[in-house]
Amino acid sequence: MSEHTGGSGPDAGPPDQPPTAAPAVPPGEAMAPEPPPGPEQQLAERTADLQRLQAEYENYRKRVHRDRLAVREIAVVNVLTRLLPALDALDAARALGELTGGLRAVAGLLESELGELGLQSFGEPGEPFDPSVHEAVGSVDAGADVEPFCVEVVRPGYRVGDHLLRPAEVVVARAERPFPG
Numbered sequence: 001m002s003e004h005t006g007g008s009g010p011d012a013g014p015p016d017q018p019p020t021a022a023p024a025v026p027p028g029e030a031m032a033p034e035p036p037p038g039p040e041q042q043l044a045e046r047t048a049d050l051q052r053l054q055a056e057y058e059n060y061r062k063r064v065h066r067d068r069l070a071v072r073e074i075a076v077v078n079v080l081t082r083l084l085p086a087l088d089a090l091d092a093a094r095a096l097g098e099l100t101g102g103l104r105a106v107a108g109l110l111e112s113e114l115g116e117l118g119l120q121s122f123g124e125p126g127e128p129f130d131p132s133v134h135e136a137v138g139s140v141d142a143g144a145d146v147e148p149f150c151v152e153v154v155r156p157g158y159r160v161g162d163h164l165l166r167p168a169e170v171v172v173a174r175a176e177r178p179f180p181g
Contacts, residue, residue, distance in 0.1 A: 073160070073161065073163070076117050076118065076160060077160055077163050077165065080114065080117065080119050080158070080160060080165060081165050081166075083114065084158060084165065084166055086110075087110075087111070087114075087158075088155065090107045090110070090111075091156070093107075094107070117160070118160045118161055119158055119159075119160055119165075120158065120159050120160070121156045121157070121158055122156065122157050122158070122159065122168055123150065123153040123155075123156045123157045123168025123169075123170060124150065124153065125150055125151060125152060125153060126149060126150065127149060127150045128147060128148070128149050128150075129147075129148035129149055129150055129170070129172045132164075133157055133159075133164060133167055133168065134150060134157070134167055134168050134169075134170045134172075135167040135168065135169050135170070136170060136171070136172045137154050137169045137170065137171065138152075138154075138171040138172070139171065139172045139173070139174050140171060140172075140173050140174075141173075141174065141175075141176040142173035142174060142175065142176070143175065143176060144175055144176055145175060146173060146174070146175045147175075148172050148173065148174045148175075149172070149173050150168075150170040150171070150172060150173075151170070151171045151172065151173045152170065152171040153168055153169070153170050154169040154170060154171065155168065155169040156168055157169075
């Protein structure tokens with residue numbers, strides 16, 4: 001009995017090695033090894049790699065900077081939105097003449113700091129009515145062929161940059177519509 005059980009014949013190798021494949025290059029034609037790259041070619045390749053890495057790093061830095069600004073803006077919007085009821089209370093106290101002394105100084109400081117964070121108040125009588133930034137809480141007839149405009153601001157609106165925090169609540173003057181009949 002022989003130790004070889006995997007096959008017989010002249011091409012059969014030892015059982016732990018796969019049979020050898022035929023060479024891909026026809027006999028007589030030997031594959032010539034590539035010549036090693038010259039120093040100029042190596043320098044050009046390394047320079048291209050370095051430029052590619054520098055561009056990737058610069059893009060990464062810009063993306064991180066944009067992401068940080070976006071996170072900051074979201075945080076500012078969230079904080080300012082939560083402070084709007086306090087601003088409404090200060091406006092109500094101011095309208096009643098109760099904003100005096102130290103409270104007036106605190107209100108001025110708060111409004112100044114909120115302005116530094118980008119908070120902008122809007123909504124003035126006479127402004128054209130814009131449903132994207134105004135909320136009509138009432139209306140009055142203003143005559144024929146009148147474009148809707150704000151007659152009274154019930155509660156001011158606020159925005160930070162392009163973010164609308166709250167629409168202005170307004171009474172709108174609109175064109176009279178005659179009753180059909």
